Amino acid sequence: MDKDNKEKISLGEENQFVTFMIGSETYGVEVLKVKEILGMTEITHVPNSLSFMRGVINLRGAVVPVVDMRLKFQLQEKEYDTFTVIIIVEVRERLIGMIVDTVSDVASIPVSTIQNTPHFTSKIETDFIKGIGQIESLLVIILDVDKILNHEEFKKIEEDKTA
Amino acid sequence: MKELFFSKDAGIKNIKQLKNDILSAIEEDSEVILNLSNQRRLDLSSVQVICSARIEAKQRKKIFKVSGMNNEIIKQFEICGYMKKGGEK
Amino acid sequence: MSESGIIEIFQNEAREILDNIENDLVVLEETKSSEVVNRLFRYYHTLKGSSGIAGFTSISEFTHSLESCLDLVRSGKISITEDLISILLQSTDWIRGTLFEGGIGEKYDTIKNDIFTRLEVIRSGEALPVSVVADKIRYYRIKAAFAENIFEFGIDPLIVMEDLFESGEVVENFVDRRKLSMLSKLDPEKCYFSWRVVVKTAKSIDKIKEVFLFVLDNNEIIIEDITSEYVENLDEKRGEKKLGDILVNKGIVTERELEDVLNEQQKENKKIGEIIVEKGFATPKDLNTALGIQDDIKKKIESNTVRVDTMKLDNLMNLLGEIVIGQASLNRISEALDEEQGYRLKNALYGLDRITREFQEQIMSIRMIPIGPTFDQFKRFVRDMSKQIGKDIRLDINGKDTELDKTVIERISDPLKHMIRNSIDHGIETSEERMNCGKDSQSVISLNAYHQEGSVFIEIKDDGRGLNYEKIRAKAIAKNIISKDDEVSEEKLKSFIFLPAFSTSDSVSDLSGRGVGMDVVKSNIDALRGTIEIDSIKGKGTTVRIKLPLTLAIIDGMLFRVGNSTYIVPLLSIVESIQPKKDDVKTIKGKGEVVLVRGEYVSLIRLYDFFSTSADHTNPWESLLIIVETNGERLALMIDDLIGQQQIVIKSLDSYITQSSAISGATILGDGSVALIIDIHGLMSGLKNEKVIE
Numbered sequence: 001m002d003k004d005n006k007e008k009i010s011l012g013e014e015n016q017f018v019t020f021m022i023g024s025e026t027y028g029v030e031v032l033k034v035k036e037i038l039g040m041t042e043i044t045h046v047p048n049s050l051s052f053m054r055g056v057i058n059l060r061g062a063v064v065p066v067v068d069m070r071l072k073f074q075l076q077e078k079e080y081d082t083f084t085v086i087i088i089v090e091v092r093e094r095l096i097g098m099i100v101d102t103v104s105d106v107a108s109i110p111v112s113t114i115q116n117t118p119h120f121t122s123k124i125e126t127d128f129i130k131g132i133g134q135i136e137s138l139l140v141i142i143l144d145v146d147k148i149l150n151h152e153e154f155k156k157i158e159e160d161k162t163a
Numbered sequence: 164m165k166e167l168f169f170s171k172d173a174g175i176k177n178i179k180q181l182k183n184d185i186l187s188a189i190e191e192d193s194e195v196i197l198n199l200s201n202q203r204r205l206d207l208s209s210v211q212v213i214c215s216a217r218i219e220a221k222q223r224k225k226i227f228k229v230s231g232m233n234n235e236i237i238k239q240f241e242i243c244g245y246m247k248k249g250g251e252k
Numbered sequence: 253m254s255e256s257g258i259i260e261i262f263q264n265e266a267r268e269i270l271d272n273i274e275n276d277l278v279v280l281e282e283t284k285s286s287e288v289v290n291r292l293f294r295y296y297h298t299l300k301g302s303s304g305i306a307g308f309t310s311i312s313e314f315t316h317s318l319e320s321c322l323d324l325v326r327s328g329k330i331s332i333t334e335d336l337i338s339i340l341l342q343s344t345d346w347i348r349g350t351l352f353e354g355g356i357g358e359k360y361d362t363i364k365n366d367i368f369t370r371l372e373v374i375r376s377g378e379a380l381p382v383s384v385v386a387d388k389i390r391y392y393r394i395k396a397a398f399a400e401n402i403f404e405f406g407i408d409p410l411i412v413m414e415d416l417f418e419s420g421e422v423v424e425n426f427v428d429r430r431k432l433s434m435l436s437k438l439d440p441e442k443c444y445f446s447w448r449v450v451v452k453t454a455k456s457i458d459k460i461k462e463v464f465l466f467v468l469d470n471n472e473i474i475i476e477d478i479t480s481e482y483v484e485n486l487d488e489k490r491g492e493k494k495l496g497d498i499l500v501n502k503g504i505v506t507e508r509e510l511e512d513v514l515n516e517q518q519k520e521n522k523k524i525g526e527i528i529v530e531k532g533f534a535t536p537k538d539l540n541t542a543l544g545i546q547d548d549i550k551k552k553i554e555s556n557t558v559r560v561d562t563m564k565l566d567n568l569m570n571l572l573g574e575i576v577i578g579q580a581s582l583n584r585i586s587e588a589l590d591e592e593q594g595y596r597l598k599n600a601l602y603g604l605d606r607i608t609r610e611f612q613e614q615i616m617s618i619r620m621i622p623i624g625p626t627f628d629q630f631k632r633f634v635r636d637m638s639k640q641i642g643k644d645i646r647l648d649i650n651g652k653d654t655e656l657d658k659t660v661i662e663r664i665s666d667p668l669k670h671m672i673r674n675s676i677d678h679g680i681e682t683s684e685e686r687m688n689c690g691k692d693s694q695s696v697i698s699l700n701a702y703h704q705e706g707s708v709f710i711e712i713k714d715d716g717r718g719l720n721y722e723k724i725r726a727k728a729i730a731k732n733i734i735s736k737d738d739e740v741s742e743e744k745l746k747s748f749i750f751l752p753a754f755s756t757s758d759s760v761s762d763l764s765g766r767g768v769g770m771d772v773v774k775s776n777i778d779a780l781r782g783t784i785e786i787d788s789i790k791g792k793g794t795t796v797r798i799k800l801p802l803t804l805a806i807i808d809g810m811l812f813r814v815g816n817s818t819y820i821v822p823l824l825s826i827v828e829s830i831q832p833k834k835d836d837v838k839t840i841k842g843k844g845e846v847v848l849v850r851g852e853y854v855s856l857i858r859l860y861d862f863f864s865t866s867a868d869h870t871n872p873w874e875s876l877l878i879i880v881e882t883n884g885e886r887l888a889l890m891i892d893d894l895i896g897q898q899q900i901v902i903k904s905l906d907s908y909i910t911q912s913s914a915i916s917g918a919t920i921l922g923d924g925s926v927a928l929i930i931d932i933h934g935l936m937s938g939l940k941n942e943k944v945i946e
Contacts, residue, residue, distance in 0.1 A: 046915065048915075057926060178440040211438075211444055215432050
């Protein structure tokens, strides 16, 4: 892989990722971004919110919004079960929960195997995908959690911060 | 006690007489009050004499007071440091 | 301490000093007070020193030149002009820029050079004789020792001195009467008195000299301008006079002795303490006691405060929030216990509740800061803006000491600025217009803050032309908010100002002013759970009144249930709860569903609909209604059940989570679940906006 790509991906020599499943795909987020992983908990619905926003939960006294990744990726909804987990990630100093089907493992992915995102034809917003890594024969879609909200949604966070 | 009036307008022209009048009053009486109610204003020489009279009386362990001052004279006393604002000293 | 720590401390300090400087500059322009000049001088001096320590040498050097410029003002060599104040204000901008935005590069150099050039012009242009700057308060020391034989010339020195006393305020008067002997030894035809007087006056030194015109020959008359020296020493002198008072109070010296000492001090420039000891009026030990007392007094004034990082206060508040939540869950447990134990736990909790409330009040009071500095920052703003557009405007400030929550103060500043700008831009007429309607050519904007009925009120008042209802009406018709034939009250017309539709108005200036961004102002105030109202009298002026809650973080809330969800409404908004009769619920065209409450039709909101959840009942007469009120308007909220009231810790929700103005935040209940807090004001205005958009 060429030098330019390497810089764009901006990953270290070998990085650790929390990997999880949504549908049949395996995804990964950098371990440093993950604050904690919770089992499914009671979610309070909030009116007039983004379509993929499930609501808010109580994370030890903090009110944290949670995003259903199936809705975010425009996949079919699935009833929550005992495997469903909420991965709490930190995005621009704020906590956001991601609801995923099941969490798999913490895996090291050598930088050399990570490829820059090809031009997906998928429905998934490619912005949100940092690259594709490989653990043996398994392909892992690496997410950039900083982009879990799109540009417009972000601006609101920034506005809040300066307010 | 002797109350002293000065019949003329006190000033440099008759200051010697004023001095002598006050001095003899102090010598005669243990308490002398100089009534200034017939004076419109004073000049520096008369203020000096009044101040000096007070020293004289003090030395003789007698009392010398002034009374009957109008506002202008009070102001003059203030300027000369004989009185502080707001009352006699 | 780390270097970055030093820099941060310095930046905080500098920010405060710069605010003070700006304030005082504006005050100085008005009052030309020498006290303010001195204060400014000290500010620049402090800034110079600490910027040097923190390593901001460019600021240190820059401030040095400002300081020396101030020194020239102080000594009367430069007079206080609009130009000078403008440059000095601009220089604070430069310092701010350098301090907080890096301030490196050509732009800053250019500004700096420009400031220096303009200062230089002022400096050189003002090197005029002292008599020209006679319009300022000066201090002159006059020594007048008259010749012994002065009476022979027909001159009464008392008349001269009387003239001098007429020329200004005599701040010091020392009469040397030592030459005067006792009466029996006195030659009454000679002059013995001499004076040393300090006069505070706006007159020039020449005018003072005129007083002594006829006695200048043969007499010893010395007149000096001691303004700079005098004012500098004044604080010290006051301190020393107090020392004297302490000694008198303690019975160590008599008043008479003290006076001697003070007189002595004027002749010889010695400390009072020294003279007292020299004269044997007091022992050095007594003196030390008195000095100790003096120090104590000073310390009491200076050091009864502690600086606390606001983060720590916020943390404390959050922790208190946790305690309140913990209490709520204990309360829940007490419900589940058997009667006796439950009763005992409840009793204990009741006591705890009292303490937490007290605790909360205390923390809130720490978070409360006076609004003064926020108001003061507008002095410069008003000055700059009014100069810019050529209107003569005075800013009156009242209620500076009124305290508000720190967060509220931070968020109120921009809306206030906005409204002041509106007043200046549009509300206030030009000087000519004002003259034509018989008003004072100078207009007044007044800011006022006060506490009332558990709320804080802030008023922005101008004496401008007031709202033009005809134009608002025309605009509302143009915007299709009302139709041509609608009868609309002035009250209603005023409310249009806050509509977003109105603020996008293309030509706001012909709308008699208010309009631009008033919806933004309103949403800011709403976010603080405050309300805003406008009073206006045509031709007389406009008053905007903002009402804000005292505290932000914790409220008393009423919990209720809709289906499986729990919601909260601030207790203050609730009027009553009722179970309506079937006949009382109607649908009125254009108003939607209404319910008759005490003879009045009130809009009915089916909350399950509003929140898109389910409810036990869908017929209002089977459910419960809570009647809520804000700004004199009522709503009926349809709910399933009331749960009870409790203290609620408000956790704000980021605006990307919900766009709904009806949700002011969330809280965590005793069982750990999250409940949303309904903001009645937001709910109502949300409904109104919908109607308008329809």
